[in-house]
Amino acid sequence: MTGHVPARPAGANPLAEIGGLTLGPVAGGPPVLHDASLSVPRGRVLGIVGRSGSGKSSLAYSLLGHVRPGLEVRAGTVRVAGLDPFDRADARRLRGRVVSYLGQDPASSLNPALRIGTQIAEAVRLRSSAKRAHEVRARVEELLLSVRLPADREFRRRLPRQVSGGQAQRVALALALAGTPGLLVLDEPTSGLDTVLAEGMRGLLADVLSDGDRAAVLVSHDPAWITSVADEVIRLEEGRIVGAGPPQARVPAPSRSVGSPAGGPGSESARRTGSDGGLSVRGLAAAHGRAPVLHGISLTVPAGSCTAVVGPSGSGKTTLARCLAGLHRPVRGSVEWREDGADRGRGAAVQLVAQDARGALNPRESVSAALTRPLRGVGRRSAEDASREALRLLGLVGLDAAVLARRPGELSGGQRQRVALARTLAAEPRVLVCDEITSALDPETASGVLDLLDSLRRTLGVTVVMVTHDLTAVARCAERIVVLDAGGVVEAGPVDRVLTAPEHPVTRDLLAHAGGAVLAVPDQRR
Known part of the structure; x- marks a missing residue:
């Protein structure tokens, strides 16, 4: 399953073509996708990159004859295997047989x-x-x-x-x-995968495209991964294609060496907040039906600190996160939050920011309603105060007031993830359990979210449990790391020790597939 997708000659007969496509709001206003054109030859992989909200998913959706609710096609043409996916009869012949789609919220596609x-x-x-x-x-x-x-x-x-x-x-x-299918459209295909499986996706794509008659379009916020699999990359900014060419020329692989933000996890302020109380897990076991998932999990997260939970896909990370938030009943063991009493008047102690942001938000509810309801319930605010606070929370996660009137289906995957984080903050939690919250975000936005988490820790003393496969985020934010495999803890300790001198084969395997680069740990943690 591992391997590199080899370079392939461009075919003379494109499998898919988009010409001058412009999408805009039905009610009028500036387009969200402007005069976009591309060609996907058979046997080739096209990568689409750009910041969250730049129009990547909207461009990919058009190959299926789909536009997000509230948008319309204003100009342009789309052809897949010579057929028009926006024509109902052609769409029935295309979907699932000629073109297949994997969205960035995979759980929403499962019954x-x-x-x-x-x-x-x-x-x-x-x-x-x-x-x-x-x-x-x-x-x-x-x-x-x-x-x-x-x-x-x-x-x-x-x-x-x-x-x-x-x-x-x-x-x-x-x-x-x-x-x-002849054409695979994959939107953030590695967002829920650990480093080993993300690299293994290369081999899968190589197998799928080996006959030279198929093609793939990949939407991703991971420039290094796109560089390793795509034949050509186009970059979007604010709905416009601003660059196209070989991946090496357009998308340089980022350095994995990361530093701690000012006053970050190793700072004196962060250490002070963790001096009293914390989250204590003892002998936790959990199952799905009769199938055991977790066994004998014990860990301590000091108040105001950040602990990362990593491990291969299927190791039990998400089940652990749900147990910590009280959303999955354990078979045995305990999860307790202890504090000195100063903050007992705040909202629910533990809140989960779920990996599946689409599933966590009510599709019929506007962003404004999703934020103001917990604000009024927890803080007993007036409607006017709740609206002001909702706007402030959106600003914290990098969104503006225009998002308030939209529903989840009208947002990009990255925007939904940030709305989910803002809604969680509205409940004034003392512990944030973050399950892959940067997986759907571009590097710049993800960096901003990590800075936000660090700021919440320093200013509010919020405790963070970060479930992630992104080891750069671990090196940047966490003080301790817990490695899971097959439902048990196989390694745990300070981040600097585990990332630089891993003892367990699972940890070493995850690090070996993290882009092949060394993860530098900030000096102030040592």
Whole structure:
């Protein structure tokens, strides 16, 4: 599954073409995508990069004949295999058979009431020539193994809520591959994957494109990963294509050496906030149905500190996060928050910022309603005060007042993630459990969110548990790190020691696949 997608000659007959596409709000106003044109030859990989909200997903959606709610096509053409995806008859011939899509919120594409094996089997029957029971079962097992998931009966019988975010990402990818499509459109395909699986995605793409007759369009905020897999990269800024060319020329791989922000985790202010109380986990065990997920988890997170939880996809990170927030009942063990009493009047002690921001937000509720409801409930604010505070929280996460009137479906993935963080802050938590909150963000926005978390720790004494596969974020923000594998803690300790001298093979494997670069730990932590 590992490997590099080899360079391929451009075909004379493009599989997909977009010409002069302009998208704008139905009610009028400036376009969100302006005069965009691209060509995707067979056997090639096209990368699309840009900041959150730059129009990356909107451009990718157009290859499916889809625009976000509230937008319309103002000009331009789209063709896939010579067909118009915006034409209903052509769309029925294209979707799932000629073009398949994997979104950045994979869990939202899975039916929560159907078992994983059943969902993939239905896609196989609908989109492939396999019809007999043994043929369908063999194809389901083949698809699961191809995306590095178990193919046994126990895993196939799990419901979507019983798998990790990274596993849900790969189940959705298996669904996308069920009909052997000619064009794969993947929106942030590595956002829920650990470093080992993210690198393994290269090998999967190489296998899918090996016959030279298929193509892929990849939307990503990870320039280093795009550089390693794409033949060409286009960059979007504020809805306009501002650059196109070979990935090396347009997207230099960023340095993995990171420094601590001023007054960051190693500072005296951060150490002072952690002097009293904290989050204590003792002997925690959890299961999904009869399948054990966590066993014997014990850890302590001092008040005002940041502890990172890392590990391979499926190791139990998300289940641990949900247990900490009281959203998943453990089989045994305890989770306790202790404090000196100074802050007991604030909101719920532990709040979760979920990995699936789309699923965490009410699709029928505006951003304004999502923020003001907890503000009025926790702080007993007037409607006017709640509106002012909602605007302030949006500013904290890098969004402006224009977002308040929108619903989640009208936002980009990065914007939804920041709204989810703002809503969590509205509840005035003492512990923030952040599950992959930077996975859908571009590097600049992710850096701003990490700075925000550090500021909350220093100014409010908020305690942070960061569940992540981004080891640069760990090196930047956390003081301690806990490594999970197969539901247990395999290594734990100070960040500087674990990242520079890992003892367990799982930790060493994660570091080895982190872009092949050394993670520099700030001096003030030593």
